[in-house]
């Protein structure tokens with residue numbers, strides 16, 4: 003980046019930080035995009051005159067609300083709910099709902115901002131949004147989860163709709179929670195309509211939606227490797243997380259001949275040097291989805307596996323890494339370790355899993371293929387978009403049809419990254435490619451609408 007671009011970036015970021023005090027995650031996400039977009043638009047005056055990037059970094063609106071519910075002991079509990087409607091230039095707001103104690107406005111604004119670019123990359127007509135609550139589902143009974151979801155939707159329903167804003171799941175929100183929220187929406191508005199995605203198959207869900215984010219992260223890795231005449235087969239893979247994204251990422255990797263040696267949760271990671279099998283993965287899914295247990299139990303169940311409390315897996319030697327837990331889970335030290343150990347590719351199942359310094363270390367290495375979350379985990383929202391299409395058509399497509407769409411959408415995202423991110427020496431900067439391609443479509447729509 004030349005000095006003039008660096009100055010422009012600095013003054014843009016100073017204004018972002020001044021307008022959004024105490025929101026470090028949001029500033030980090032905007033910075034990651036602005037690093038590529040500020041130089042890109044430097045010789046395109048229309049984007050600057052119309053303040054397109056400035057407008058993209060300002061949410062259309064943010065709704066915050068009180069969520070009151072009663073626990074099993076008859077006590078009244080108070081949580082805070084949010085919906086960030088970031089940008090609907092190319093379609094209804096679309097993005098997940100997160101239930102986790104760390105949820106705050108900064109985290110949801112970063113996720114909503116990322117979502118705008120991700121949804122644009124899919125090629126489907128979806129704007130960007132994100133929502134959630136600082137509710138901790140851990141240790142709650144089934145009935146408590148149900149009451150919380152109903153209380154949350156009792157306020158949220160006023161702000162969403164199949165042509166307005168279509169939420170889905172994220173951390174702490176899976177099929178069970180989507181079911182409770184959809185049921186409450188339907189009860190209040192007295193209409194059966196596709197207002198949420200990630201629904202069960204019986205009431206309008208799409209095949210492959212649960213699998214889509216994890217599968218998509220693997221398809222993205224496959225695209226990057228095959229672009230460089232390599233493949234997944236026989237490669238040792240590190241995964242973090244043991245939730246929706248991580249488990250289906252592991253399933254697809256095992257199916258394609260990858261050797262998955264780690265998984266994790268917020269208590270630490272397990273290392274199984276022999277590699278997970280489909281049977282072992284099934285055991286993890288049962289542990290997490292039904293018994294709601296901790297990953298450390300894996301090391302007691304399977305000989306040869308070890309548990310590493312309060313640690314992340316990135317020090318284990320690998321060929322490929324799939325961070326699938328949460329934001330900022332790869333630090334600069336972790337990145338150095340990955341590079342030193344010869345890691346060839348990173349596909350981000352999670353949103354913004356690497357810190358800014360970590361990205362710099364990885365990009366500096368030049369030989370690591372690194373797909374950002376907005377490209378690598380777009381499979382989830384892509385199949386959500388397909389679920390919306392199926393709901394509108396009142397049809398349900400087969401597994402093979404949805405999987406074929408998913409693969410071709412991810413291939414399209416990879417091609418856009420290559421188109422906008424390839425340097426003169428042939429090196430592909432997937433971050434740059436994804437940022438510019440995602441920006442272009444939204445910017446064109448915003449310009450068409452005039453100043454608003």
Ligand code: NDP
Pocket residue numbers: 098171172173174175176215243244245246247248266267268269326327328329351352353379380382383
């Ligand atoms: P889940 O709630 O199903 O699983 C999250 C996993 O990450 C759990 O194993 C959880 O462990 C672990 N985790 C969460 N927070 C932390 C933390 N602070 N430190 C260490 N581990 C943590 O969520 P998903 O799998 O749906 O989401 C994972 C990531 O993928 C998120 O970044 C999400 O935004 C992103 N994503 C998800 C999509 C989807 O379709 N679901 C779509 C696109 C992106 P524990 O159980 O101990 O909390």
